[in-house]
Amino acid sequence: MSDYKLVFHINENDRWPFTLRSVHNFVRAGEGNRAVVVANGGAVRSFSQLEADPNRMARIRGLEAEGVDFVVCKIALDERQVKEDLIPEYVRVVPAGIVEIAMLQAAGYGYVKA
Amino acid sequence: MSDYKLVFHINENDRWPFTLRSVHNFVRAGEGNRAVVVANGGAVRSFSQLEADPNRMARIRGLEAEGVDFVVCKIALDERQVKEDLIPEYVRVVPAGIVEIAMLQAAGYGYVKA
Amino acid sequence: MSDYKLVFHINENDRWPFTLRSVHNFVRAGEGNRAVVVANGGAVRSFSQLEADPNRMARIRGLEAEGVDFVVCKIALDERQVKEDLIPEYVRVVPAGIVEIAMLQAAGYGYVKA
Numbered sequence: 211m212s213d214y215k216l217v218f219h220i221n222e223n224d225r226w227p228f229t230l231r232s233v234h235n236f237v238r239a240g241e242g243n244r245a246v247v248v249a250n251g252g253a254v255r256s257f258s259q260l261e262a263d264p265n266r267m268a269r270i271r272g273l274e275a276e277g278v279d280f281v282v283c284k285i286a287l288d289e290r291q292v293k294e295d296l297i298p299e300y301v302r303v304v305p306a307g308i309v310e311i312a313m314l315q316a317a318g319y320g321y322v323k324a
Numbered sequence: 325m326s327d328y329k330l331v332f333h334i335n336e337n338d339r340w341p342f343t344l345r346s347v348h349n350f351v352r353a354g355e356g357n358r359a360v361v362v363a364n365g366g367a368v369r370s371f372s373q374l375e376a377d378p379n380r381m382a383r384i385r386g387l388e389a390e391g392v393d394f395v396v397c398k399i400a401l402d403e404r405q406v407k408e409d410l411i412p413e414y415v416r417v418v419p420a421g422i423v424e425i426a427m428l429q430a431a432g433y434g435y436v437k438a
Numbered sequence: 439m440s441d442y443k444l445v446f447h448i449n450e451n452d453r454w455p456f457t458l459r460s461v462h463n464f465v466r467a468g469e470g471n472r473a474v475v476v477a478n479g480g481a482v483r484s485f486s487q488l489e490a491d492p493n494r495m496a497r498i499r500g501l502e503a504e505g506v507d508f509v510v511c512k513i514a515l516d517e518r519q520v521k522e523d524l525i526p527e528y529v530r531v532v533p534a535g536i537v538e539i540a541m542l543q544a545a546g547y548g549y550v551k552a
Binding site for chain 2 (some may be wrong): 212232235323
């Protein structure tokens with residue numbers, strides 16, 4: 211089986227469960243599969259709630275340990291006054307999530323909207 | 325006019341009408357246009373309701389007759405306890421819909437989220 | 439920094455504010471970045487309401503002045519009986535938005551769903 215690359219775009223906070231399941235299904239389907247999750251818009255709220263949601267925290271952490279990249283949009287954090295120090299250190303904060311999404315597709319990643 | 329290839333991703337059950345109209349508009353716009361519909365998440369519920377919805381059944385069947393591929397995610401079926409024998413024989417059940425979506429994009433298909 | 443190309447697909451009318459912010463973030467991130475917004479489905483309703491919403495009108499106009507293309511699906515307009523003469527002259531009406539989305543991706547554009 212070939213190896214695939216996908217960027218998962220999530221911009222609504224209630225789509226996290228579906229997104230994390232999709233990412234999980236994708237990475238367990240092939241050892242070489244590569245996933246990047248880019249959160250912008252309302253989806254960044256989740257990161258101010260992770261402390262209160264140990265299950266979700268554990269799922270994100272677990273996927274990260276399997277090689278999944280999590281990326282969060284700084285513009286979206288600022289718009290919602292989510293402090294950057296709430297973001298776990300294994301999550302990458304980028305100036306603009308939308309540019310990351312464009313960059314990954316230009317680099318050969320497929321796209322999935324959660 | 326050139327021929328285009330699109331994978332239509334549907335993961336919410338209430339997006340079927342929009343999705344089927346989009347697919348229809350796409351395939352009637354060019355003889356060589358090629359569409360694959362991949363259903364995962366909550367969108368697979370529709371297949372347990374097709375018997376009760378002859379209109380939708382007919383639209384799906386009609387598009388299939390025009391060459392559109394319908395693909396359903398087995399993980400999503402299992403999660404919702406939708407029995408596989410409810411799936412019409414012209415619909416392809418795949419182990420993970422998300423992998424199909426990655427594969428089609430890697431093969432040059434564009435992506436559309438319903 | 440490289441230049442990126444994105445097609446923004448919007449098919450729900452309440453996603454306009456998010457879409458316009460995303461487009462804005464994308465084009466201001468790089469001078470060479472190129473964005474096309476394709477509206478179909480319920481998102482075309484916005485164009486029958488622009489007169490009543492000068493803020494949105496101004497945002498769309500402003501982005502257009504920065505080089506963003508706005509494209510509207512004629513099938514979607516007709517389905518909702520939105521008269522074509524409500525569409526500002528700087529917005530391009532195409533026979534089928536879905537074909538435009540396929541075409542742009544075939545031409546190397548990445549895809550974003552609002």
